[in-house]
Amino acid sequence: MPVHDFDPPERFVVGTVGPPGQRTFFLQALSGRRLVSMSCEKEQVQILADRVNDVLDQFADDAATASPEDNDPLATPIEDEFRVATLSLAWDPTRAVVVIEAFDADIPEAGDDDEEATDVPEEFLESMASRQSVRVVLSPLQARSFVRRARALVSSGRPPCPFCGGPLDPTGHICPRSNGYKR
Template identity: 50%
Template structure:
């Protein structure tokens, strides 16, 4: 039975980073009262989650089936720009994430599962004459972060997540690669070092 870190709803649910651009570690952090969970994840996961949250809310807004108001943009009073809360203790590193809409409560549901390298191998077939087939299954996760948030809080989460992703190293206008403070070797400029202007 997995340990479920459930927040329904959290007092705070944000994405943030630790470290300098180019060396940042991304975290999702959920808190209710004294209970806080921080989960590490990749920049691409943050960007994808923010995009999918906005897409999901746009879809719910378009179909008009929500009993609760679904804002088209993040409400100003929910815009959280404070840093991550300390101490940051990584509960686990995010692997698979799921996103859904609960029409019964008009909430966005986000589940974050830990990354795993384990694979459970099972055998199919009970007749000795049959060819044995190995079936690969994902093992049951040991932990899960489960968060249920209002549409307004979800829009604010996506807005902050987008800002956090964009706050990293600037992109080279020619090759799209990240530019470090010392510059970078641009493949489109035949190896000449480009600097951020």
């Protein structure tokens, strides 16, 4: 399984391409000349930011320290290596760092749950060998900076409708609370 390891990265950010409502979200890790971009869903970014913040609140001692903001655009070229299907998050207490892993596909089923079965299906092994992943190790300051940028980016989308809470397009939307009339 190809693993892109960034321990630590010079930069780990989230960014978007496209107008609100049609944005594609990207996670990007940069170290030297090595750049990996992964496309993902807005909800994945939002949940990752929330969970990283929870981990930092629980384990890190950086509450009073401010880190510099990274408001630069995504590095180019913006071509995704893969689409993120699974994210994992961990805290390494020996190094006091956050570890984020992104995988390109869900782990396939290895067959039935028979404890005596020792044969692993060949298609399982092939799918595991072709999987890609990215592993990023962040200091608490880098992780806090990532959380701030991710939250700002997620909240900068389309404004919510005051009646139904659904996203408003620049041309309005058909609001179910107003009996289908455009506002």
